[in-house]
Amino acid sequence: xxxxxxxxxxxxxxxxxxxxxxxxxxxxxxxxxxxxxxxxxxxxxxxxxxxxxxxxxxxxxxxxxxxxxxxxxxxxxxxxxxxxxxxxxxxxxxxxxxxxxxxxxxxxxxxxxxxxxxxxxxxxxxxxxxxxxxxxxxxxxxxxxxxxxxxxxxxxxxxxxxxxxxxxxxxxxxxxxxxxxxxxxxxxxxxxxxxxxxxxxxxxxxxxxxxxxxxxxxxxxxxxxxxxxxxxxxxxxxxxxxxxxxxxxxxxxxxxxxxxxxxxxxxxxxxxxxxxxxxxxxxxxxxxxxxxxxxxxxxxxxxxxxxxxxxxxxxxxxxxxxxxxxxxxxxxxxxxxxxxxxxxxxxxxxxxxxxxxxxxxxxxxxxxxxxxxxxxxxxxxxxxxxxxxxxx
Amino acid sequence: xxxxxxxxxxxxxxxxxxxxxxxxxxxxxxxxxxxxxxxxxxxxxxxxxxxxxxxxxxxxxxxxxxxxxxxxxxxxxxxxxxxxxxxxxxxxxxxxxxxxxxxxxxxxxxxxxxxxxxxxxxxxxxxxxxxxxxxxxxxxxxxxxxxxxxxxxxxxxxxxxxxxxxxxxxxxxxxxxxxxxxxxxxxxxxxxxxxxxxxxxxxxxxxxxxxxxxxxxxxxxxxxxxxxxxxxxxxxxxxxxxxxxxxxxxxxxxxxxxxxxxxxxxxxxxxxxxxxxxxxxxxxxxxxxxxxxxxxxxxxxxxxxxxxxxxxxxxxxxxxxxxxxxxxxxxxxxxxxxxxxxxxxxxxxxxxxxxxxxxxxxxxxxxxxxxxxxxxxxxxxxxxxxxxxxxx
Numbered sequence: 083x084x085x086x087x088x089x090x091x092x093x094x095x096x097x098x099x100x101x102x103x104x105x106x107x108x109x110x111x112x113x114x115x116x117x118x119x120x121x122x123x124x125x126x127x128x129x130x131x132x133x134x135x136x137x138x139x140x141x142x143x144x145x146x147x148x149x150x151x152x153x154x155x156x157x158x159x160x161x162x163x164x165x166x167x168x169x170x171x172x173x174x175x176x177x178x179x180x181x182x183x184x185x186x187x188x189x190x191x192x193x194x195x196x197x198x199x200x201x202x203x204x205x206x207x208x209x210x211x212x213x214x215x216x217x218x219x220x221x222x223x224x225x226x227x228x229x230x231x232x233x234x235x236x237x238x239x240x241x242x243x244x245x246x247x248x249x250x251x252x253x254x255x256x257x258x259x260x261x262x263x264x265x266x267x268x269x270x271x272x273x274x275x276x277x278x279x280x281x282x283x284x285x286x287x288x289x290x291x292x293x294x295x296x297x298x299x300x301x302x303x304x305x306x307x308x309x310x311x312x313x314x315x316x317x318x319x320x321x322x323x324x325x326x327x328x329x330x331x332x333x334x335x336x337x338x339x340x341x342x343x344x345x346x347x348x349x350x351x352x353x354x355x356x357x358x359x360x361x362x363x364x365x366x367x368x369x370x371x372x373x374x375x376x377x378x379x380x381x382x383x384x385x386x387x388x389x390x391x392x393x394x395x396x397x398x399x400x401x402x403x404x405x406x407x408x409x410x411x412x413x414x415x416x417x418x419x420x421x422x423x424x425x426x427x428x429x430x431x432x433x434x435x436x437x438x439x440x441x442x443x444x445x446x447x448x449x450x451x452x453x454x455x456x457x458x459x460x461x462x463x464x465x466x467x468x469x470x471x472x473x474x
Numbered sequence: 475x476x477x478x479x480x481x482x483x484x485x486x487x488x489x490x491x492x493x494x495x496x497x498x499x500x501x502x503x504x505x506x507x508x509x510x511x512x513x514x515x516x517x518x519x520x521x522x523x524x525x526x527x528x529x530x531x532x533x534x535x536x537x538x539x540x541x542x543x544x545x546x547x548x549x550x551x552x553x554x555x556x557x558x559x560x561x562x563x564x565x566x567x568x569x570x571x572x573x574x575x576x577x578x579x580x581x582x583x584x585x586x587x588x589x590x591x592x593x594x595x596x597x598x599x600x601x602x603x604x605x606x607x608x609x610x611x612x613x614x615x616x617x618x619x620x621x622x623x624x625x626x627x628x629x630x631x632x633x634x635x636x637x638x639x640x641x642x643x644x645x646x647x648x649x650x651x652x653x654x655x656x657x658x659x660x661x662x663x664x665x666x667x668x669x670x671x672x673x674x675x676x677x678x679x680x681x682x683x684x685x686x687x688x689x690x691x692x693x694x695x696x697x698x699x700x701x702x703x704x705x706x707x708x709x710x711x712x713x714x715x716x717x718x719x720x721x722x723x724x725x726x727x728x729x730x731x732x733x734x735x736x737x738x739x740x741x742x743x744x745x746x747x748x749x750x751x752x753x754x755x756x757x758x759x760x761x762x763x764x765x766x767x768x769x770x771x772x773x774x775x776x777x778x779x780x781x782x783x784x785x786x787x788x789x790x791x792x793x794x795x796x797x798x799x800x801x802x803x804x805x806x807x808x809x810x811x812x813x814x815x816x817x818x819x820x821x822x823x824x825x826x827x828x829x830x831x832x833x834x835x836x837x838x839x840x841x842x843x844x845x846x847x848x849x850x851x852x853x854x855x856x857x858x859x860x861x862x863x864x865x866x
Binding site: 083084085086087088089090091092093094095096097098100291292294295298299301302303305306309310321322325326329330333338341342 | 475476477478479480481482483484485486487488489490491492683684686687690691693694695697698701702713714717718721722725730733734
C-alpha cells in the first residue's frame with residue numbers, strides 16, 4: 083500500500099425528499115447568494131428546480147439562475163457562468179442535475195476567483211488554487227461528481243474534452259434523493275451504471291501490491307451495482323435499487339476505493355475522445371472501450387483479472403489455466419453490459435473504424451506525456467490496437 | 475435503506491513516517507497552541523512523543539504536555555486536561571496513542587469550552603454543542619476513534635463506563651503510520667482486531683431491509699481483517715498486514731458501513747460493564763460477549779447470519795437448514811478468536827459467573843430506557859442469559 087492523504091469534505095444528505103432541505107444546508111455552510119446551475123428539460127419540468135429555489139429563498143438566500151448545461155458540458159456556458167458569478171457576487175454555486183450540470187458548476191466555481199481564462203486549468207497550464215464552495219442536488223447516478231475532485235469540460239471550438247482533478251473543487255454539499263432518478267430512461271441508467279463500474283475498475287487494475295482492503299471495497303461495490311442495475315432498469319421506481327446505485331456511485335469515485343494504490347485511467351482517456359468526437363453518452367463509450375482494454379492488457383497480470391472474475395462475476399477459479407478464468411470474467415462483463423442495453427462495439431456506438439487513428443492520436447497521454455494509463459502504459463499505437471479489438 | 479446524513483471531516487495522512495508531518499498539518503488546520511495528550515510508557519520510550527513535539531515546534535506551535543492516559547481512560551485525567559486547556563489557552567488537542575489517549579483527548583476537547591461539569595455529557599444530562607479541534611497520532615488499530623464521533627470515559631469513583639456519540643468531536647486530523655503498531659504485543663493486536671470486527675458486526679445486524687451496499691462494505695472489511703490479523707500476529711512488523719488493519723479499523727467505525735441502517739450495539743453496551751468492572755481489554759470482552767450474543771439472537775433472522783457465514787466465513791449455504799449455516803459461521807468466528815489468542819468464555823476473561831446479575835443490572839439500556847440493542851432489543855434478563863451462554 084502506498085502512502086496517501088484523503089479528505090472528503092462533502093456533507094451528504096441522502097434519502098427521500100431531502101431536496102427540501104437544500105436551503106437549510108446551504109445556509110449552514112455559509113452560502114448567502116447562490117448560483118443555481120442546471121441542465122435542460124427535466125429538472126424544470128419535474129418541478130425540482132422550483133422546489134430547490136423555493137427552499138433557498140425560504141432561508142433568505144439570494145438566487146441567480148443559469149440553465150442550459152448539456153451532456154459533455156461546454157466551455158461557452160462556463161464562461162457565461164463565470165461572468166454571472168463575478169457580476170452578481172455569488173458565494174456558492176449549486177449544480178442541480180447529473181454530471182454535466184455538476185461539472186459545469188465546478189468549472190464556474192474554479193474559474194470565477196481566477197484572474198485569467200479558466201481554460202488554463204483544463205489545458206494544464208495552471209493548477210487551480212481556489213474554488214467557490216460547490217453544492218449539488220443530484221438527479222443521476224454515475225459520474226460520482228457529487229463528491230469527487232474532478233470535472234470534465236469540452237472545448238466547443240475543437241470538441242476537445244479535458245478533465246481536471248484538484249481537491250479544491252470537491253463539493254461541500256451533496257443532496258441525494260434516489261427518487262429523483264426514477265424518470266431516467268433505461269439507457270441513461272445503464273450508462274450511469276457503466277460509468278460507476280469504470281470508476282471502480284480504473285482503480286482496481288493496479289501494479290501496487292498489498293491493497294486488499296481497497297480491493298475488497300471495490301469488489302463489494304461492483305457486486306452491489308451489478309445486482310441493483312438490473313433491478314433499476316426493470317423497475318425504474320424501485321427505491322432500493324435506485325438508492326444502492328446512487329450511494330455506490332458516490333463511493334466509487336470519491337477515492338475511498340483508490341487510496342494507497344496506483345490507478346490506471348486509460349479507458350477514461352480513450353473514451354473522452356469517443357464522446358468528444360461523436361457526442362455519445364460517456365458510459366456507453368466506456369462500455370465499448372473497457373472490455374477491449376481488458377482483452378488487450380489481461381496478460382500483464384492474469385491473476386488480478388482472475389480474482390475479479392472469481393470474486394465479482396462468480397467464475398470458478400481455474401488453477402491450471404487462470405487465464406481462462408480471467409477471460410471468462412471479461413466475457414461475463416460484456417454479457418452484463420449487453421443485458422443492460424449498452425453497446426459493446428464501435429459499430430453499436432455509432433463510431434467509425436476509419437476514425438481509430440484520429441482517436442488514438444488525440445487520446446491524452448497523461449503518463450509522462452507519452453503513454454496513457456499506468457497498469458499497462460499504452461502508446462497511441464496501443465490505443466489503436468485496443469480500439470481495433472472493439473471493432474467487431 | 476433509511477435516510478441519512480454523513481460528514482467525515484477528518485484529514486487522513488496515512489503511511490510510513492507520516493508522524494513527521496504532524497506540525498505542518500496541525501498548522502494548516504489552524505492549530506497554534508496544542509495540548510499533546512498521551513498515555514504511558516511506549517509513546518515516550520519509542521521516541522514518538524519527541525518526534526511529534528519536535529514536528530509541532532518546528533512550525534512555531536506552542537505545546538503543552540499531558541501524559542497518563544490509561545486503558546479505559548478515567549474522568550480524573552480529563553478534569554486535569556480541561557483545567558490545563560483553560561489555563562493555557564490551548565486551541566487544538568492532539569491525542570497520541572490508541573483509543574484511550576484519543577478518547578480522553580476528545581473528552582477534554584468537549585469539556586473545555588463547556589460551562590459546567592463535562593460528566594454531564596457522559597451521564598446524558600447535556601448534549602455537547604462545541605469542541606476544540608481534535609487531532610490524532612494513532613499507535614493502535616482497533617477503536618476507530620481516530621475518525622469516529624464517539625468517546626468512552628470511565629468514572630473512577632464508580633467504575634461506570636459511558637460513551638458519548640456526537641458529530642462535533644470527530645477528529646479533524648488523523649496521522650496514521652502503521653509502523654507505529656509494530657511493537658504492539660499479539661494480545662493487544664488481537665484485541666484491536668476484535669474491536670474492529672465488532673464495530674462492523676454491530677452495524678451488520680440490522681432490521682433495516684435493502685442495505686446491500688453497506689452489507690458488502692462490511693463483508694469486504696471483515697474479509698480483509700480476518701486475513702491481515704493472522705499475518706500481523708505472526709509477523710508483527712509486516713507493514714502490509716499492519717496497514718490493512720489500520721485503515722480497515724478506521725473505515726469500520728467512521729460509519730461508512732452504518733449509514734442508512736438501524737444499528738445494534740448491545741454487545742458494546744454489555745462489554746462496557748465487563749471492562750468497567752474487571753479492567754480487561756475492551757476487545758477481549760467483546761470476544762467473550764459477541765459469540766454468546768450471536769447464539770442468543772440468531773433465530774431472529776437466521777438468513778442474515780447465514781449470509782455472513784457464507785460470504786465471510788466461507789461456509790456452504792445449507793438451503794434446507796440455513797440455521798446450520800448460521801451456526802457454523804458463529805463457530806468459525808469463535809475458532810478465529812481463539813486462534814488469534816482471545817478469550818471466548820467468562821472464565822478465560824477472568825470474569826465471575828456470580829457477577830452476571832450485577833453486570834446485567836448495570837448494562838446501559840439505551841433503547842427506550844428499557845432495552846439494549848435494536849436487532850433484538852434485550853432486557854436485563856436477556857443480558858443475563860447472553861452472559862450465561864458465555865459461562866462455559
